[in-house]
Amino acid sequence: DAQQKLGPQLNYTITGIDAGAGIMGNTQTALQVYGLKTANWQLQTSSTAAMTSALNKAIQYKQPIVITGWQPHWMFTKYKLKFLKDPKNVYGKTENIDTITRIGFKQSNPAVYKFLQNFNWTPTEMSGIMLKVNNGIDPAKAAQAYIDKHPQQVKQWLKGVAKGHGQKVTIAYVAWDSEIASTNLVKRILDKRGYQVTIQAMEAQPMWAAVATKAADISLSAWLPNTHAIYAKQYKGKYVDVRANLHGARTGLAVPTYMKNINSIEDLKN
Ligand code: PBE
Known part of the structure; x- marks a missing residue:
């Protein structure tokens, strides 16, 4: 439910993609820079197909999920997603x-x-x-x-x-x-x-x-x-x-728009 904290709901896990992707390295950096690592958050390595399938399932049941997201990609056309704000600029601007x-x-x-x-x-x-x-x-x-x-x-x-x-x-x-x-x-x-x-x-x-x-x-x-x-x-x-x-093009962490209280990477700590 909405009262429950996000971390425990997600097992402190960000759903990632293939290990060699640049976005995976940047997400490891983000875990450090935003103090998420010490808060037990981890990045799960998988594949784009496994990630989008987990995303599809979460959206079907309106459950929370945090993914490594990027544009251009059809995930942003098919689903209502938002990038989390990145005030420490880990993922870069342009x-x-x-x-x-x-x-x-x-x-x-x-x-x-x-x-x-x-x-x-x-x-x-x-x-x-x-x-x-x-x-x-x-x-x-x-x-x-x-x-x-x-x-x-x-x-x-x-x-x-x-x-x-x-x-x-x-x-x-x-x-x-x-x-x-x-x-x-x-x-x-x-x-x-x-x-x-x-x-x-x-x-x-x-x-x-x-x-x-x-x-x-x-x-x-x-x-x-x-x-x-x-x-x-x-x-x-x-x-x-x-x-x-x-x-x-753009990369970052992304969540479905129904996760109303999560708008910045910093919000993952709350
Ligand atoms: N991506 C898509 C790649 C580049 C293209 C964002 C997953 C990466 O992270 O290296």
Whole structure:
């Protein structure tokens, strides 16, 4: 009931996602910085699928839950959620999704590099693909539907991009919904332009390592400046940051809006 404290109701547990996600590291920091660790709060590692399934269940029964949340993601479209205020600014204010390449990719494939310099879209545009995939549509099909619906935009992205002749390109990504959307879209566009694009799903750290060691050419999945700061620092000088492919991303702790008394991370202590 509403009188009962949140901590005991939730077993002092925040429902998290995959261990390598930047948001998990930041949440560990938040537990420290907000004194939640000493108040026995812990972060549960799982997966995006397990987290959204726990969220779905909680919402169905109007029970409390605290999750690691982010945008763009369909969870904010499907459910009424709010980010908890972060007065100590652990999760950062502005967040972009950047395109990175291996060192030397620009020289070996200037045309695709040019495409990467052109490619950027909005959270709303990305959501179109994400919602379809969440509804069970194959990501490649959802990407093609996006291309059919946005011919002018795709033309702009391909401006000055020479046709490929079967050149191989590899894109490393993490199977977060946003990156499934962007990676499949870029693969589809470049394949149709005559390139042979392989996409490789992996965890966050291996994704950064793949680009840094030149095992992969590209990643469209670099959440910066905050979420992947630890990886950007670790691989500094070993990758090229091409540009932000999306502005207005955000990460933090989130709760359903029916949790009226919980508005800030600090409220978790009460
Ligand atoms: N996310 C989604 C990722 C980036 C994309 C917020 C879960 C992360 O925390 O690393």
